[in-house]
Amino acid sequence: MVNTTTTAGLIGAVLLVRHGDRTGYYQDPTTYNSTQAYITPLGEQQEFELGTFLRNTYLNTDSPSFIQNISTDVVNVDQLTVRADAGGGNVILNSAYALLQGLYPSTKKSEITLANGTTVVPPLGGYQYVPGKSGRVTLFPSLTSWMDCEYFQYHLARIYASSTFLNMSTTAAPFLTALKPYLGSVSNNFTNMWNIYDHVNVQYTYNKTYYEILPPTFLQQARYYSDWLQHNVFTDSVQNGIGQIPIRTLLPEVIWALGNMTKTSNQVRLNIQEIDYKPFISLFNVTNATLTDPEIAGTVNYASVVALELSQNSQGQHEVSMKFKNGTEDSQFRQLKMFGNTSITLDSFIHQLFWTTINSTNNWCFSCNQTINRGCSVFNFSNDPFLYGYGTGYTG
Ligand SMILES: *[C@@H]1O[C@H](CO)[C@@H](O)[C@H](O)[C@H]1NC(C)=O
Ligand SMILES: *[C@@H]1O[C@H](CO)[C@@H](O)[C@H](O)[C@H]1NC(C)=O
Ligand SMILES: *[C@@H]1O[C@H](CO)[C@@H](O)[C@H](O)[C@H]1NC(C)=O
Ligand SMILES: *[C@@H]1O[C@H](CO)[C@@H](O)[C@H](O)[C@H]1NC(C)=O
Ligand SMILES: *[C@@H]1O[C@H](CO)[C@@H](O)[C@H](O)[C@H]1NC(C)=O
Numbered sequence: 001m002v003n004t005t006t007t008a009g010l011i012g013a014v015l016l017v018r019h020g021d022r023t024g025y026y027q028d029p030t031t032y033n034s035t036q037a038y039i040t041p042l043g044e045q046q047e048f049e050l051g052t053f054l055r056n057t058y059l060n061t062d063s064p065s066f067i068q069n070i071s072t073d074v075v076n077v078d079q080l081t082v083r084a085d086a087g088g089g090n091v092i093l094n095s096a097y098a099l100l101q102g103l104y105p106s107t108k109k110s111e112i113t114l115a116n117g118t119t120v121v122p123p124l125g126g127y128q129y130v131p132g133k134s135g136r137v138t139l140f141p142s143l144t145s146w147m148d149c150e151y152f153q154y155h156l157a158r159i160y161a162s163s164t165f166l167n168m169s170t171t172a173a174p175f176l177t178a179l180k181p182y183l184g185s186v187s188n189n190f191t192n193m194w195n196i197y198d199h200v201n202v203q204y205t206y207n208k209t210y211y212e213i214l215p216p217t218f219l220q221q222a223r224y225y226s227d228w229l230q231h232n233v234f235t236d237s238v239q240n241g242i243g244q245i246p247i248r249t250l251l252p253e254v255i256w257a258l259g260n261m262t263k264t265s266n267q268v269r270l271n272i273q274e275i276d277y278k279p280f281i282s283l284f285n286v287t288n289a290t291l292t293d294p295e296i297a298g299t300v301n302y303a304s305v306v307a308l309e310l311s312q313n314s315q316g317q318h319e320v321s322m323k324f325k326n327g328t329e330d331s332q333f334r335q336l337k338m339f340g341n342t343s344i345t346l347d348s349f350i351h352q353l354f355w356t357t358i359n360s361t362n363n364w365c366f367s368c369n370q371t372i373n374r375g376c377s378v379f380n381f382s383n384d385p386f387l388y389g390y391g392t393g394y395t396g
């Protein structure tokens with residue numbers, strides 16, 4: 001590990017943010033294809049609060065994490081990149097808007113003066129409009145990359161047939177039987193554990209009768225089993241396994257963004273990726289963060305954030321440090337370790353992770369054995385080394 005003394009302030013940060021509370025969200029257990037969900041007032045509030053926290057952390061000149069030269073009150077749109085995962089309806093894009101309202105709240109300072117001398121304040125007392133990009137606009141399946149991915153579906157089937165899954169399923173069976181009266185039409189098959197927890201959580205949050213009759217600990221038990229399954233689904237035995245696909249397709253954006261920030265011509269200070277829970281699980285696994293903090297192996301809460309902060313040490317090397325805040329119930333960031341260190345050089349970060357990434361449509365099609373959907377039909381698969389599963393563990 002290199003000397004971590006940093007010059008004052010950060011150069012920039014990439015923020016991975018989970019959306020806020022939402023309506024029910026069904027995911028097919030055999031594909032993880034999902035239905036639409038909508039953000040709720042609770043979710044908007046969670047994201048807004050997170051935006052305020054990030055404002056206090058990164059835009060406050062008295063904060064040790066102040067980002068050098070960032071505009072503090074009136075947004076400079078060239079300093080922000082905002083991208084939202086378009087999978088699962090409007091919840092993620094609207095979460096990004098709520099977060100931005102906390103990060104750069106309305107201000108009269110955002111007024112402009114026209115050539116004829118008239119000053120104009122934006123609506124709502126100076127609302128600051130920040131352009132965001134929606135994931136599905138770009139062809140490269142960098143977000144929601146597990147959908148339509150055939151090898152990911154094989155991975156699911158393999159998990160459901162594994163002895164650890166069957167064993168856990170047996171352990172969970174008495175609980176799932178007791179939970180049956182609280183599931184309505186939702187199947188209590190253990191493969192459906194994500195949807196089971198989501199149903200219980202949404203009902204418990206919004207249905208007064210349900211809130212009053214659900215036995216104590218049932219919500220926590222459902223979460224425990226759901227987290228266990230999600231960890232198995234969105235990690236893998238190796239860093240470049242198909243189970244890690246949510247982060248393998250997001251890391252190129254992270255690496256490119258951090259690389260851009262090291263350039264003198266760079267203007268972008270904050271790169272915000274609004275996503276769902278899956279990439280967090282894979283990220284904590286591929287960076288070995290769960291080795292030093294085993295309790296982060298579960299699912300992150302709504303409005304959680306991972307910050308990858310870029311700074312420069314006294315030798316002039318660029319360094320990356322990873323912090324995490326598990327939703328609104330954590331009031332502060334906690335420092336995580338990547339590969340055992342609180343901070344690693346950007347070169348080392350890239351060296352340890354870039355080889356695992358899927359960085360183009362072509363690469364994704366081949367890694368998933370998808371030959372038609374999501375822009376894959378334009379490629380020639382006759383030389384596809386993965387077509388028959390070579391090197392993927394899925395041959396035969
Ligand atoms: C997943 O959903 C998309 C549409 O959202 C559909 O085109 C695709 O066929 C579905 N894939 C599977 C495996 O069900
Ligand atoms: C911040 O601005 C000052 C003055 O314009 C400049 O010297 C410095 O290099 C800038 N720092 C960064 C990180 O852009
Ligand atoms: C100045 O321009 C704005 C926008 O076109 C217009 O609404 C306003 O009436 C003009 N003011 C004067 C004093 O001409
Ligand atoms: C099955 O679960 C039990 C505890 O419920 C544990 O002791 C055992 O090691 C597990 N076996 C496997 C193969 O995971
Ligand atoms: C549970 O669901 C899986 C598919 O998700 C299916 O293969 C299995 O047969 C189901 N088990 C029962 C007992 O219905």
Ligand SMILES: *[C@@H]1O[C@H](CO)[C@@H](O)[C@H](O)[C@H]1NC(C)=O
Nearest residue numbers: 181182203207208209210213
């Ligand atoms: C609320 O929960 C009760 C008890 O489970 C259930 O009977 C009722 O259908 C639920 N209401 C709604 C709107 O889902």
Ligand SMILES: *[C@@H]1O[C@H](CO)[C@@H](O)[C@H](O)[C@H]1NC(C)=O
Nearest residue numbers: 232235236237285288290291
């Ligand atoms: C990553 O997840 C796999 C299970 O998919 C597990 O075997 C491995 O220990 C995890 N690695 C870390 C560093 O937690």
Ligand SMILES: *[C@@H]1O[C@H](CO)[C@@H](O)[C@H](O)[C@H]1NC(C)=O
Nearest residue numbers: 081253254256257260268271
């Ligand atoms: C990095 O900079 C290039 C050139 O300005 C730009 O096209 C690209 O979108 C940037 N990438 C990221 C992830 O910020």
Ligand SMILES: *[C@@H]1O[C@H](CO)[C@@H](O)[C@H](O)[C@H]1NC(C)=O
Nearest residue numbers: 295296297298299300301326
């Ligand atoms: C976040 O906190 C919840 C409790 O509110 C916990 O169940 C979950 O495991 C935590 N997730 C992580 C990634 O730390």
Ligand SMILES: *[C@@H]1O[C@H](CO)[C@@H](O)[C@H](O)[C@H]1NC(C)=O
Nearest residue numbers: 286287288291338339340352
């Ligand atoms: C990450 O953890 C695994 C054990 O899960 C270990 O084999 C590997 O060496 C670690 N990698 C680094 C770079 O620390």
Ligand SMILES: *[C@@H]1O[C@H](CO)[C@@H](O)[C@H](O)[C@H]1NC(C)=O
Nearest residue numbers: 252354355357358359360363
């Ligand atoms: C994408 O990854 C491949 C290796 O898989 C690498 O050769 C290529 O340079 C990468 N492209 C970019 C733009 O980083």
Ligand SMILES: *[C@@H]1O[C@H](CO)[C@@H](O)[C@H](O)[C@H]1NC(C)=O
Nearest residue numbers: 369371387388389394395396
């Ligand atoms: C990959 O897809 C091709 C074309 O759909 C199919 O012929 C082949 O069997 C698939 N490979 C595997 C390992 O499933």
